[in-house]
Amino acid sequence: MTTAADILTADAYDNPYALSHLDALEAEAVHIFREVAGEFERPVILFSGGKDSIVMLHLALKAFWPAPVPFSLLHVDTGHNFPEVLAYRDRTVAEHGLRLHVASVQDFIDSGRLRERPDGLRNPLQTVPLLDGIESNRFDAVFGGGRRDEEKARAKERVFSLRDEFGAWDPRRQRPELWSLYNGRHSPGEHVRVFPLSNWTELDVWQYIERENIELPEIYYAHEREVFQRNGMWLTAGEWGGPKENETTQRRLVRYRTVGDMSCTGAVDSEAATVADVITEVAASRLTERGATRADDKMSEAAMEDRKREGYF
Amino acid sequence: MSTELHHTPPALETGSATALLRFATAGSVDDGKSTLVGRLLHDSKSILTDQLEAVTHASLKRGQEAPDLALLTDGLRAEREQGITIDVAYRYFATARRRFILADTPGHVQYTRNMVTGASTAELAVVLVDARNGVVQQTRRHAAVAALLRVPHVVLAVNKMDLVDYAEPVFAAIAAEFSAYAASLGVPDVTAIPISALAGDNVVEPSAHMDWYGGPTLLEHLETVPVGGDPSDEPARFPVQYVIRPQGGEHRDYRGYAGQLASGVLRAGDPVTVLPSGLTTTVAGIDVLGKQTDIAWAPQSVTVRLTDDIDVSRGDLIAAGAAPQSTQDVVATVSHLHERPLRVGDKVLLKHTTRTVRAIVKDIPYRIDIDSLDRVAQPESLQVNDIGQVVLRTSEPLALDPYAVNRRTGSFLLIDQADGTTLTAGMAGEAF
Numbered sequence A: 001m002t003t004a005a006d007i008l009t010a011d012a013y014d015n016p017y018a019l020s021h022l023d024a025l026e027a028e029a030v031h032i033f034r035e036v037a038g039e040f041e042r043p044v045i046l047f048s049g050g051k052d053s054i055v056m057l058h059l060a061l062k063a064f065w066p067a068p069v070p071f072s073l074l075h076v077d078t079g080h081n082f083p084e085v086l087a088y089r090d091r092t093v094a095e096h097g098l099r100l101h102v103a104s105v106q107d108f109i110d111s112g113r114l115r116e117r118p119d120g121l122r123n124p125l126q127t128v129p130l131l132d133g134i135e136s137n138r139f140d141a142v143f144g145g146g147r148r149d150e151e152k153a154r155a156k157e158r159v160f161s162l163r164d165e166f167g168a169w170d171p172r173r174q175r176p177e178l179w180s181l182y183n184g185r186h187s188p189g190e191h192v193r194v195f196p197l198s199n200w201t202e203l204d205v206w207q208y209i210e211r212e213n214i215e216l217p218e219i220y221y222a223h224e225r226e227v228f229q230r231n232g233m234w235l236t237a238g239e240w241g242g243p244k245e246n247e248t249t250q251r252r253l254v255r256y257r258t259v260g261d262m263s264c265t266g267a268v269d270s271e272a273a274t275v276a277d278v279i280t281e282v283a284a285s286r287l288t289e290r291g292a293t294r295a296d297d298k299m300s301e302a303a304m305e306d307r308k309r310e311g312y313f
Numbered sequence B: 001m002s003t004e005l006h007h008t009p010p011a012l013e014t015g016s017a018t019a020l021l022r023f024a025t026a027g028s029v030d031d032g033k034s035t036l037v038g039r040l041l042h043d044s045k046s047i048l049t050d051q052l053e054a055v056t057h058a059s060l061k062r063g064q065e066a067p068d069l070a071l072l073t074d075g076l077r078a079e080r081e082q083g084i085t086i087d088v089a090y091r092y093f094a095t096a097r098r099r100f101i102l103a104d105t106p107g108h109v110q111y112t113r114n115m116v117t118g119a120s121t122a123e124l125a126v127v128l129v130d131a132r133n134g135v136v137q138q139t140r141r142h143a144a145v146a147a148l149l150r151v152p153h154v155v156l157a158v159n160k161m162d163l164v165d166y167a168e169p170v171f172a173a174i175a176a177e178f179s180a181y182a183a184s185l186g187v188p189d190v191t192a193i194p195i196s197a198l199a200g201d202n203v204v205e206p207s208a209h210m211d212w213y214g215g216p217t218l219l220e221h222l223e224t225v226p227v228g229g230d231p232s233d234e235p236a237r238f239p240v241q242y243v244i245r246p247q248g249g250e251h252r253d254y255r256g257y258a259g260q261l262a263s264g265v266l267r268a269g270d271p272v273t274v275l276p277s278g279l280t281t282t283v284a285g286i287d288v289l290g291k292q293t294d295i296a297w298a299p300q301s302v303t304v305r306l307t308d309d310i311d312v313s314r315g316d317l318i319a320a321g322a323a324p325q326s327t328q329d330v331v332a333t334v335s336h337l338h339e340r341p342l343r344v345g346d347k348v349l350l351k352h353t354t355r356t357v358r359a360i361v362k363d364i365p366y367r368i369d370i371d372s373l374d375r376v377a378q379p380e381s382l383q384v385n386d387i388g389q390v391v392l393r394t395s396e397p398l399a400l401d402p403y404a405v406n407r408r409t410g411s412f413l414l415i416d417q418a419d420g421t422t423l424t425a426g427m428a429g430e431a432f
């Protein structure tokens, strides 16, 4: 048995081969990207222009350097995008010579294949265009930026998550993951969702953004914006359908912790103008990202679990 | 809920060598595992307001005044009640000194496979016992799984010390019994800590009730236990994942082998053997994700350039130092994971590092009773949660190290050829 004295004198940090936690997480994510490149025919990265998808792309660029990233990008476009995020997306695609596919919720509404919800929320409408985009392009591996720390339903999600030909997630068919052996076998028509950031927390993502000097859409940092309050969140006034008559707008200093559909992504009051400010804020913050900013997750505790079964991100 | 963590928040340590510790917890139902995990998360301030609100709300609904920390890990519990997939849930927390990834597995008897899954990536396992019950059959099973999976560090957390009047003799007897058993299994390092997960004694803060204990609290131990070992002690093992060939532009002549070092240190100039071909060459250079260097070590993901233009592809192993034997005859200890049993004659796929080959089950010499460690010779099959030895013949040679020497190059999966189901986890060589 080890005695206390042994432990207190053993200096874990003397090891010249120690890796920082960011190095370890990066090495793991890169390993996952390369496994997919080695074993799948048509992988794609879900790219929303949000920080998690930006970090995924950054990791993929590093994983295959000096060769180009052997995957294309897929953006599920709700039609209610922050213009800054769309501009960022297009800049990034051009800069790295990537191929971008867009699955558009608006197109689906216009062609009658989807109907606008009474509450105007479009995040729940993303599933159909997403699955259609995967199916029509025959993507067999789909990288998502989901992290297990985001909420309870994700804590047991696999790194390789098998989806049937309807895109659905069946808990009974999920495979145990041991060591770093990822089993990506699937039948034709099925695909695998891959989550290289599974083991990252929000703070890790921000620390990595700082360390790697990764540019983000400017709405992640504090800025003045015309907002109004709905369901306890600050929403941006705009063409998508707000504010309603009884809602009044005001100018506030805010930033976004996630960027999604404008109709259900709330801004938070913040003075954090730099990455370092954001890290301080995140470390001190007492709300999860989802709790703070996603109207659709507030709808029901089981909301995420339900949507995942249907094939959501 | 009184204890607060005195460490600085993790953000202040940005850029420092805060290492990552992956650990697993195991305990029988009601030993207090959920309470312990909840307390670690809570006292290290990893619980966020909205999560705590949800728990407080749920606790009130059940008529409890204080938030029941066990509810923080409620996801698994709900599943247990509904009887659907129970498996491993991962939790994250950090202190100023380390980042932690906790593989939380349900304690129920029949879930050996989940414990095996959680332990496979763990550097440390916390085995929980109830001080009133001491070492029970489940405890021995947890110790056996930790030993089998070669988890380098084991912590025995003797919980509910408050219910035995914080009495040293109770703790000492349990610690002695467990340590002896673990030693007989070949567990190299056991640390026993007396705790009360409910009251918080020795979890994050030192206990005011156990002056007789001079050791670290559980969190202190987690923060300081050496992680990762010394890669320079091990021969380098580099399974090739992907060949990087830009074939155009300024890097048109670049050819690099992408992978993650499974063990050891690799330097420019090192002579290496490529397996299974057996060809030898030297390392021309190493690129760490876009930066040229001349040294890399496990578990870094890097790209290796070789001096000679030899045939190397995904599934090959670049090895320095004593190279493993390439073999088509594999003797391994396995943990069977699926309801579909494994039988002699079964044809399966075998996934080892980055290589997948066909294999046939030639023999199942014995099953191990995980409680008594008795061997049952020639079982008809291995059922879900069974541990046993199998002999396999593969379609192509594998560069396999004994699992006892290398957890990454000594492990493999057996996969159903027809539908891709993961059937079995394998570890080359003898158990224990």
Ligand SMILES: Nc1nc2c(ncn2[C@@H]2O[C@H](COP(=O)(O)OP(=O)(O)O)[C@@H](O)[C@H]2O)c(=O)[nH]1
Pocket (backbone or CB within 6 Å): B027, B028, B029, B030, B031, B032, B033, B034, B035, B036, B070, B107, B159, B160, B161, B162, B163, B195, B196, B197, B198, B199
């Ligand atoms: N007195 C006392 N009770 C405890 C302690 N730890 C847990 N418990 C109680 O033991 C019961 C089972 O705990 P729980 O964490 O749900 O156990 P699990 O099944 O191992 O997750 C609960 O009623 C806890 O409040 C402890 O250190 N002391």
